[in-house]
Amino acid sequence: MFRTGTDIELAASILRSGDVVVIPTETVYGLSANAFNPEAVKKIFAIKKRPLFNPLIVHSDSLTKVEQYVAEFPLKAKKLSEKFWPGPLTIVLKKSNIISEIVTGGNSTVAVRIPNHPLTIALLKLLDFPLAAPSANPFGFISPTTPQHVEEQLGDKIKYILDGGKCMVGIESTIIGFFEDEPEILRFGGISIEDIEAIIGKVKIKNNDFLENPIAPGQLKSHYAPKHKLIFGDLEKMIKKGDYNPVKIGILSFSNLYPMIPQENQIRLSKNLDLNEAAGNLFDSLRKLDKLDIEVIFAEEFPNRELGRAINDRLTRASAERY
């Protein structure tokens, strides 16, 4: 039995009772629980079927509160938090003692973020604890950007979805870690590297092929997988190769239409070539393509700048093959 609505008092009471609530953020919907209650946090892992070593992001509504969750806050991290919070940036810092290892997957670091969504900020203000929350999808699947996406995948397992409408950014937060004060990008996301470097200078980028011992589960190969096979890269080449019947091909493109493929099987992420708009439409479009009577999804490679990097990252992880 679940309900969807905008009742933050109800959401708060469910969370206080040690249960989970799905919350809206500007990036994707999150499956949240009291970060100070290990039994509540364990429910997140069980519902998502997520391995326990995979750490969760701790969400708060204020910088003063976040300061209590971390052991230190390096200057560059502080600058980023001041510039981009509330917003789609997650910062990984040394944890303080009040953050339990069930939240951090046994790590001595904690990922923290202030999300930019009025309903969730209002909810956090009612609570005297922060919310641990991963994306509200079963482990390995596409993240939800609407309440309907959550209902389809987890509706029978949760009591309440706080309905904040369509997520405006539509792709998960950028994650930056500070290890020995050296900033490193762990996941591309809603804040571009260009914007981060404008504030703190050059940052390292974690090698994405790092699959053996992933710090971030976004680095696992099967992540973001749609049901249909997805092939990613140069669309013209894929179509010309002729491996698939054109009527059984679905297309995910930036703005191009392909005349040899049925129009109803094509989704253009941004007709005006706007990377922010494209990121916002990405996950919903993958879900729509997955529902078509097709055999394969051909997805175009996006320009490797700004949010295009995050889009290419998610499509690479969703893909079985690359051209």
Ligand code: TXA
């Ligand atoms: O936009 C977002 O970040 C969304 C919304 C709900 O806030 N959350 C989200 O959570 O995408 P999740 O769990 O799906 O992805 C969070 C990533 C995981 O890859 C996790 O491994 C990484 O953050 N992470 C969390 N704590 C970490 C830590 N202490 N060190 C390194 N990576 C960490």
Ligand code: MG
């Ligand atoms: Mg996720």
